[in-house]
Amino acid sequence: xxNQEIARIFSEMAEILExxxxxxxxxxxxxxxxxxxxxxxxxxxxxxxxxxxxxxxxGEELAAKIEEYVQTGSMHTYDKLKGEIPPGLLALLAVxxxxxxTARLLFDKLHVTSLDExxxxxxxxxxxxxxxxxxxxxxxxxxxxxxxxxxxxxxxLGKVLPIAxxxxxxxxxxxxxxxxEIAGSIRRWKETIKDIDIVATSANPEKxxxxxVSLPLVESVVLHGPTRSSVVIREGLQVDLRVVExxxxxxxxxxxxxxxxxxxxxxxxxxxxxxxxxxxxIFREKDDKRLGGEEEEDVYRLLGLPYIPPELRExxxxxxxxxxxxxxxxxxxxxxxxxxxxxxxxxxGHHTFDELVAAAKARGYTYFALTDHSRxxxxxxxxxxERLMEQKREITELNRRLTGFTVLHGTEMDIRGDGTxxxxxxxxxxxxxxxxxxxxxxxxxxxxxxxxxVSAMRNPYVSIIAHPTGRxxxxxxxxxxxxxEVIRVAGETGTVLEINAYPLRxxxxxxxxxxxxxxxxxxxxxxDTHVIDQFDTMPYGISIARRSWLEKGDVLNTLxxxxxxxxxxxxxxxxxxx
DNA sequence: GCCGTTTTCGGCCCGACTGTTTTCAGTCG
Numbered sequence: 001x002x003n004q005e006i007a008r009i010f011s012e013m014a015e016i017l018e019x020x021x022x023x024x025x026x027x028x029x030x031x032x033x034x035x036x037x038x039x040x041x042x043x044x045x046x047x048x049x050x051x052x053x054x055x056x057x058x059g060e061e062l063a064a065k066i067e068e069y070v071q072t073g074s075m076h077t078y079d080k081l082k083g084e085i086p087p088g089l090l091a092l093l094a095v096x097x098x099x100x101x102t103a104r105l106l107f108d109k110l111h112v113t114s115l116d117e118x119x120x121x122x123x124x125x126x127x128x129x130x131x132x133x134x135x136x137x138x139x140x141x142x143x144x145x146x147x148x149x150x151x152x153x154x155x156x157l158g159k160v161l162p163i164a165x166x167x168x169x170x171x172x173x174x175x176x177x178x179x180x181e182i183a184g185s186i187r188r189w190k191e192t193i194k195d196i197d198i199v200a201t202s203a204n205p206e207k208x209x210x211x212x213v214s215l216p217l218v219e220s221v222v223l224h225g226p227t228r229s230s231v232v233i234r235e236g237l238q239v240d241l242r243v244v245e246x247x248x249x250x251x252x253x254x255x256x257x258x259x260x261x262x263x264x265x266x267x268x269x270x271x272x273x274x275x276x277x278x279x280x281x282i283f284r285e286k287d288d289k290r291l292g293g294e295e296e297e298d299v300y301r302l303l304g305l306p307y308i309p310p311e312l313r314e315x316x317x318x319x320x321x322x323x324x325x326x327x328x329x330x331x332x333x334x335x336x337x338x339x340x341x342x343x344x345x346x347x348x349g350h351h352t353f354d355e356l357v358a359a360a361k362a363r364g365y366t367y368f369a370l371t372d373h374s375r376x377x378x379x380x381x382x383x384x385x386e387r388l389m390e391q392k393r394e395i396t397e398l399n400r401r402l403t404g405f406t407v408l409h410g411t412e413m414d415i416r417g418d419g420t421x422x423x424x425x426x427x428x429x430x431x432x433x434x435x436x437x438x439x440x441x442x443x444x445x446x447x448x449x450x451x452x453x454v455s456a457m458r459n460p461y462v463s464i465i466a467h468p469t470g471r472x473x474x475x476x477x478x479x480x481x482x483x484x485e486v487i488r489v490a491g492e493t494g495t496v497l498e499i500n501a502y503p504l505r506x507x508x509x510x511x512x513x514x515x516x517x518x519x520x521x522x523x524x525x526x527x528d529t530h531v532i533d534q535f536d537t538m539p540y541g542i543s544i545a546r547r548s549w550l551e552k553g554d555v556l557n558t559l560x561x562x563x564x565x566x567x568x569x570x571x572x573x574x575x576x577x578x
Numbered sequence: 579g580c581c582g583t584t585t586t587c588g589g590c591c592c593g594a595c596t597g598t599t600t601t602c603a604g605t606c607g
Contacts, residue, residue, distance in 0.1 A: 026580090029580055029590095058580085100604095132597085132598070132599080140597090223594085225594060225595050225596090256607085264590095264592095266591085267592070268590075270591085
């Protein structure tokens with residue numbers, strides 16, 4: 001997958017050009033191209049030059065550079081650019097508050113070429129005297145370097161969202177806010193978060209700011225103004241609060257929700273229509289008359305666009321789709337009829353069938369699939385064939401007792417290290433639904449991993465591949481696997497790919513799920529519940545689906561039970577006839 | 579480097595906060 005590599009190269013080229021003091025718009029062009037390639041629903045390797053040029057922000061020259069990289073594995077302009085500045089200089093840009101101009105200045109005046117060198121000079125007070133740098137800046141640079149060394153990595157949404165809700169609650173309790181909302185990447189449900197962005201309305205913004213920067217969980221104050229402040233809380237998370245007038249909440253929310261790329265597109269469109277958008281509203285350019293901004297919808301309406309949901313606002317084609325009237329009708333939590341990946345006490349889950357049924361019913365479901373682990377997964381008390389058949393009898397009995405609810409009998413079957421499956425077909429055919437997934441041999445080669453998954457998909461009884469890339473956000477990288485091939489074979493065989501809603505998995509990710517949709521693959525959104533509370537991680541899975549442009553029809557477990565069973569049998573039949 | 583209901587050349591989003599600058603540049607989001 002060359003997309004990520006090319007995105008990284010373009011970003012780095014942007015940084016080098018910035019230090020060189022090149023045309024800012026050219027720099028932005030590289031940045032935009034990098035973002036769009038990173039989020040591209042298809043692999044650049046399979047695109048022709050003309051198709052590359054259809055990507056927003058990719059023109060003649062960048063398309064040629066991409067093509068060059070795909071074909072030769074290197075990019076001449078990049079290699080040349082890299083040779084023009086010392087490699088350590090780019091590291092300086094990671095220091096908060098230190099940008100390209102200062103980096104350049106430090107290099108020119110003091111020949112600084114690494115972070116360690118900069119730290120030494122700052123500690124010895126040898127930066128003061130460089131034009132524009134005094135004591136305060138020197139201190140800020142030292143603080144900045146310390147924070148770089150502590151590391152400020154993006155953190156999983158599942159961890160940050162509860163913290164953000166808690167902060168909002170604390171502000172609400174202590175400060176004179178009228179309305180207060182979470183914006184930024186949390187509102188877009190990005191899988192990992194760097195900053196918590198909050199927007200509020202108040203008649204007394206200064207007071208709100210005072211309260212905010214003095215909250216008990218604040219470790220340091222980065223910025224403290226009358227309408228905007230930033231603090232750092234534990235674990236290096238930055239929290240930004242912006243306060244606006246009551247009638248500007250919509251405009252402020254739109255502005256602070258971003259993404260940056262999306263905002264630039266909207267503001268660019270506005271300019272072409274003689275309008276101006278900022279965080280206070282939407283204005284007519286010629287006389288500065290305010291046309292709206294109380295509601296977020298105003299911004300889109302006044303631009304002649306339908307409302308674009310936050311999950312789509314990544315400048316990945318949503319503006320074009322909105323203009324063409326082709327925005328997807330995104331799936332919602334209410335579309336989900338059941339959960340197809342649930343564990344019980346029989347393997348490594350914590351609950352009985354009755355407890356799971358009650359919990360699923362309480363969440364408005366009409367079915368779930370019980371998919372305990374298979375025998376090969378000893379650590380999870382995987383079921384032997386005998387136990388599986390015993391479980392089948394119990395579930396049959398259980399379903400006899402239930403009304404308006406059905407428990408499907410399935411398995412989460414291990415795809416073994418050698419690529420064979422943990423149960424033979426005679427056993428699988430006894431089940432309502434079969435999930436296959438990988439729990440071992442994570443370090444095998446890309447070819448081996450890919451072929452393990454592909455051969456599982458070709459089995460006539462395997463309906464779903466669970467957590468297809470095996471990643472745990474912030475803990476374990478995805479195993480090496482050729483996802484383009486997995487997605488292609490899923491489309492060819494009718495195998496469903498899972499979006500695992502567990503907040504550290506979110507696997508498939510939005511990029512892959514969107515690609516899967518484009519290739520005609522059906523997805524399932526499952527919680528992989530082991531304890532009952534995990535049923536409530538469904539919104540995380542839904543958010544990935546929405547970020548992937550999925551509609552109700554793209555997702556297997558939006559089907560009512562009879563249609564679901566029909567779909568499964570149909571696909572199995574076609575597979576077995578191949 | 580991209581792009582076109584104003585353009586194939588000349589534009590390219592908009593504003594808050596900080597530090598050092600006496601009027602604003604740099605950085606960030």
